Amino acid sequence: MTTPHGGTPETPATGGGFDAHRPPSPELLSDCVHCGFCLPACPTYTLTGEEMNSPRGRIYQMQLINEGEAPLSSAAVGHFDNCLGCMACVTACPSGVQYDRLIESVRPQIERNWARSRSDRAFRGLIFRLFPYPRRLRVAAVFGALYQRLGIRRALSRTGLLRRLPARLRALEALMPDVPLRSALRRTPERTPAVRTGLGEAAETETGAPPQSAAATAGQDPAGPAPEPPAARRTVGMVTGCVQQVFFAQVNEATVRVLTAEGCDVIAPVAQGCCGALSEHAGREEEAVVRARRLIDTFEPLGVDVIVVNVAGCGSALKEYGRLLADDPEYRERAEAFAAKVRDVSELLAELTPLAPRHPVPARLAHHEACHLVHAQGVREQPRTVLRSVPELDVVDIPEADMCCGSAGVYNLIQPGPAEELGRRKADNVRATAPDAVVTANPGCLLQISRHLDKQLPVLHPVQVVDASIRGVRPW
Amino acid sequence: MIDTVLRREFEAALGTESVLSDPLQLRTYECDGLTGFREVPALVVLPRSTEEVAAAVSLCAKAGLPFVARGAGTGLSGGAVPVAQGVVISLARMRQVLDFDPEDRRMVLQPGVTNAEISRIAAPHGLYYAPDPSSQVVCTIGGNVAENSGGAHCVKYGFTVHHVTALRVVLPDGSVTELGADAPESPGPDLRGLFIGSEGTLGIATEITVRLLRTPESVRTLVADFPTVEAAGEAVSGIMASGIVPAAVEMLDSLAIEACEAAVHAGYSLDATAALVVELDGMEHECDEQFEKVVALCHEKGTTNVRIATTSDERALIWKGRKAAFAAVGRISPDYFVQDGVVPRTRLSEALSRIAAMSGAEGLRVANVFHAGDGNLHPLVLFDEGAGESERAERLAAEIAEMCVELGGSLSGEHGIGLDKACSMPEMFGETDLAVMRQLRAAFDPDGLANPGKVLPTPRLCGEASGRYRPHPLEEAGVIERL
Numbered sequence: 024m025t026t027p028h029g030g031t032p033e034t035p036a037t038g039g040g041f042d043a044h045r046p047p048s049p050e051l052l053s054d055c056v057h058c059g060f061c062l063p064a065c066p067t068y069t070l071t072g073e074e075m076n077s078p079r080g081r082i083y084q085m086q087l088i089n090e091g092e093a094p095l096s097s098a099a100v101g102h103f104d105n106c107l108g109c110m111a112c113v114t115a116c117p118s119g120v121q122y123d124r125l126i127e128s129v130r131p132q133i134e135r136n137w138a139r140s141r142s143d144r145a146f147r148g149l150i151f152r153l154f155p156y157p158r159r160l161r162v163a164a165v166f167g168a169l170y171q172r173l174g175i176r177r178a179l180s181r182t183g184l185l186r187r188l189p190a191r192l193r194a195l196e197a198l199m200p201d202v203p204l205r206s207a208l209r210r211t212p213e214r215t216p217a218v219r220t221g222l223g224e225a226a227e228t229e230t231g232a233p234p235q236s237a238a239a240t241a242g243q244d245p246a247g248p249a250p251e252p253p254a255a256r257r258t259v260g261m262v263t264g265c266v267q268q269v270f271f272a273q274v275n276e277a278t279v280r281v282l283t284a285e286g287c288d289v290i291a292p293v294a295q296g297c298c299g300a301l302s303e304h305a306g307r308e309e310e311a312v313v314r315a316r317r318l319i320d321t322f323e324p325l326g327v328d329v330i331v332v333n334v335a336g337c338g339s340a341l342k343e344y345g346r347l348l349a350d351d352p353e354y355r356e357r358a359e360a361f362a363a364k365v366r367d368v369s370e371l372l373a374e375l376t377p378l379a380p381r382h383p384v385p386a387r388l389a390h391h392e393a394c395h396l397v398h399a400q401g402v403r404e405q406p407r408t409v410l411r412s413v414p415e416l417d418v419v420d421i422p423e424a425d426m427c428c429g430s431a432g433v434y435n436l437i438q439p440g441p442a443e444e445l446g447r448r449k450a451d452n453v454r455a456t457a458p459d460a461v462v463t464a465n466p467g468c469l470l471q472i473s474r475h476l477d478k479q480l481p482v483l484h485p486v487q488v489v490d491a492s493i494r495g496v497r498p499w
Numbered sequence: 500m501i502d503t504v505l506r507r508e509f510e511a512a513l514g515t516e517s518v519l520s521d522p523l524q525l526r527t528y529e530c531d532g533l534t535g536f537r538e539v540p541a542l543v544v545l546p547r548s549t550e551e552v553a554a555a556v557s558l559c560a561k562a563g564l565p566f567v568a569r570g571a572g573t574g575l576s577g578g579a580v581p582v583a584q585g586v587v588i589s590l591a592r593m594r595q596v597l598d599f600d601p602e603d604r605r606m607v608l609q610p611g612v613t614n615a616e617i618s619r620i621a622a623p624h625g626l627y628y629a630p631d632p633s634s635q636v637v638c639t640i641g642g643n644v645a646e647n648s649g650g651a652h653c654v655k656y657g658f659t660v661h662h663v664t665a666l667r668v669v670l671p672d673g674s675v676t677e678l679g680a681d682a683p684e685s686p687g688p689d690l691r692g693l694f695i696g697s698e699g700t701l702g703i704a705t706e707i708t709v710r711l712l713r714t715p716e717s718v719r720t721l722v723a724d725f726p727t728v729e730a731a732g733e734a735v736s737g738i739m740a741s742g743i744v745p746a747a748v749e750m751l752d753s754l755a756i757e758a759c760e761a762a763v764h765a766g767y768s769l770d771a772t773a774a775l776v777v778e779l780d781g782m783e784h785e786c787d788e789q790f791e792k793v794v795a796l797c798h799e800k801g802t803t804n805v806r807i808a809t810t811s812d813e814r815a816l817i818w819k820g821r822k823a824a825f826a827a828v829g830r831i832s833p834d835y836f837v838q839d840g841v842v843p844r845t846r847l848s849e850a851l852s853r854i855a856a857m858s859g860a861e862g863l864r865v866a867n868v869f870h871a872g873d874g875n876l877h878p879l880v881l882f883d884e885g886a887g888e889s890e891r892a893e894r895l896a897a898e899i900a901e902m903c904v905e906l907g908g909s910l911s912g913e914h915g916i917g918l919d920k921a922c923s924m925p926e927m928f929g930e931t932d933l934a935v936m937r938q939l940r941a942a943f944d945p946d947g948l949a950n951p952g953k954v955l956p957t958p959r960l961c962g963e964a965s966g967r968y969r970p971h972p973l974e975e976a977g978v979i980e981r982l
Contacts, residue, residue, distance in 0.1 A: 055829075059638075060823075074527040
């Protein structure tokens with residue numbers, strides 16, 4: 024019997040499968056009109072062709088579970104876990120469905136209310152005891168470097184032992200970048216002052232007026248007694264990232280050099296911990312909350328104008344601190360104030376009229392847009408604007424640009440199957456543009472793409488290209 | 500009823516990863532783009548080839564199971580709603596381009612390829628696929644064949660039936676046959692034409708040959724604002740009467756404009772009561788000359804502002820706004836029905852005033868966005884299910900469709916009859932017409948297993964008293980026989 028708006032007698036109602044702590048909001052769920060425009064944007068639907076592995080299908084399942092028409096089952100958990108959280112569907116949706124908020128409310132529900140298998144728990148435990156801790160990562164990186172340097176990897180792969188590892192461990196092994204020992208042990212200096220040359224003129228050519236910090240305003244006072252050095256254009260607090268600072272120290276160094284060359288004072292607190300992005304995107308809400316509070320505590324006293332981040336995944340979480348801590352009376356407003364200052368490095372650079380002269384970089388770059396930048400933060404044009412400041416640089420878009428590369432935080436470790444398919448697909452699309460190098464604003468994408476390109480092409484953060492252009496050196 | 504033995508047979512034929520039977524997974528297939536109708540299927544299968552579709556259909560035929568083919572599930576008439584205890588055959592994994600001959604301007608596709616993908620693949624060769632339903636980024640060519648889909652540009656270029664030259668289909672008994680041919684015309688009855696638009700009731704198309712058109716040398720697009728819907732309607736009539744064949748003439752009223760702007764920021768004027776999107780394409784000199792005429796006509800009919808797209812990006816944005824309209828209405832209303840009906844172009848203004856009156860009488864808002872060039876209306880009835888307005892909305896939507904028939908038009912322009920309008924079919928067709936349709940259907944599907952309950956009204960579906968079988972006059976005359 025077909026019944027409009029009817030339930031079905033086949034599925035027994037078991038009472039809501041979600042608990043009362045921030046279940047997906049019925050209002051947000053009802054925004055979905057089931058039009059299906061999200062389907063072609065979704066990587067897992069593209070791979071499987073399955074309705075339940077599409078955003079529309081996942082919203083449908085959330086609705087059924089919310090209304091108690093279906094329990095939180097292993098099937099449901101599997102389909103939610105399968106979601107990369109790339110948020111391409113949010114960009115594609117004409118009805119303005121906030122799938123990002125929906126899936127982020129479901130993930131902690133799963134962590135609280137679903138008993139994962141012992142091996143799954145153990146593997147996730149390993150990831151979350153390693154990646155958010157730069158010190159442990161450094162140790163791992165040293166072992167990793169030795170492992171590669173001493174030819175253990177080659178020896179192991181000859182024995183065929185690597186192939187016999189469980190898929191997830193194999194993914195972890197394959198992702199390991201070639202990190203020079205030196206790089207793994209480098210740290211970003213706590214304070215780097217702006218390069219002062221040319222700063223005087225910068226104040227006039229500036230487009231948007233900078234939010235002035237107390238220190239900056241004092242320095243600009245024309246009636247000041249001594250000819251003080253010109254004030255920095257911005258006082259910038261820098262989030263150094265966990266994977267970023269260990270595996271991609273050179274990206275942080277480039278960021279500091281470019282920002283200071285553009286007239287910003289850069290403060291990178293040494294004591295800053297993980298921002299909690301990995302935890303939050305995996306539904307480990309409590310961990311994320313603790314880390315968010317700590318990071319706010321670290322940056323608040325610095326009184327910076329802007330908090331800059333060069334990791335798209337971290338940036339998307341930092342900008343959501345207000346929502347994450349909405350229930351915390353002590354931190355709510357502070358979190359909102361913090362989030363309001365967060366900018367991706369490309370956003371800040373696009374705001375600042377270039378001050379430091381750029382040298383030509385005659386090369387063809389394939390630009391891979393990180394999902395957490397373009398879909399989660401809506402930052403699409405700024406990286407292009409910044410790269411356009413480099414003479415003779417040819418930046419090309421990749422076919423299927425909106426499709427995730429499969430990295431998605433720790434997704435490529437937890438779901439190696441689909442992540443590999445997406446990684447190969449992305450690598451093929453990159454090769455189709457015949458570039459000299461690839462740029463992308465997220466270390467996860469960097470690792471994933473270089474792995475699937477078999478490390479045949481240099482893969483860089485856009486800020487490294489700008490840095491090379493300013494210094495007049497070859498970027499790779 | 501599907502038992503474990505039968506499920507295993509499906510799994511053996513298609514592979515376990517291609518058969519879904521988990522209750523929650525099945526429920527995600529219980530409706531298509533029209534969520535008002537829902538039915539949980541007993542099984543969903545996801546074949547990858549004609550052979551696998553044939554295997555699945557054969558199993559259904561053997562067990563007497565009804566089956567429903569499904570593309571992307573974007574249909575707006577409930578055409579892909581499952582049948583209770585039946586099988587859904589999802590074609591979403593059949594996404595291969597089987598052959599592409601740019602010189603011959605021909606492409607052979609599996610049914611799950613999206614409409615937009617065809618043009619994307621053809622583009623480097625200066626070719627495109629003309630029918631362009633607004634859901635083209637997601638809707639599939641298989642679904643287009645089932646619904647005989649049109650789109651904004653069908654006023655000049657025609658519907659799916661004009662662009663699909665051949666079909667490989669799996670008939671409801673599991674056998675495979677070819678309909679049509681590479682040549683544009685083949686002798687004998689046009690079974691290909693019959694199949695296109697049959698909404699999955701005659702079988703499943705598994706290989707679809709489409710013809711491609713050369714990308715026009717020049718495309719010119721404008722948006723003209725009008726102070727009244729009537730003035731915009733007159734401009735449409737004026738354009739058509741002038742002998743110009745526009746590539747597209749679309750109209751949006753103020754509610755539709757508001758929704759589109761909220762979703763896409765395409766630059767439509769929020770203060771216009773009606774906006775016309777007019778596109779011309781063809782040879783450059785001809786296009787330019789006619790475009791000037793169109794602009795003059797719009798001014799003559801009292802346009803308040805004409806915006807001419809200066810770049811291809813701007814044109815794309817105008818179309819993105821227009822094509823997102825249905826779903827965008829979700830931003831200004833919790834729920835809505837998309838209606839689809841056709842009126843003679845000369846009666847557009849009359850139809851719109853009557854819709855406005857009906858909307859006022861029911862106390863529900865109606866947004867209008869439609870293919871004005873061929874009188875294909877898409878009134879969107881806005882309502883709030885939570886506020887108990889759904890019954891009134893359903894009634895209003897049905898009244899609008901029936902008004903279209905009364906004005907000498909049609910129940911559906913391109914979204915199909917499906918489940919939604921099957922019961923309205925007697926408004927448009929007499930008993931004899933419907934009997935012929937049933938006969939035709941039975942010739943392909945004597946057991947009624949292919950998408951039963953769709954298109955043709957049934958007593959069970961429509962609450963009619965089930966009468967005695969009445970033979971068709973041709974049957975009585977001995978011209979045809981009942982199968």
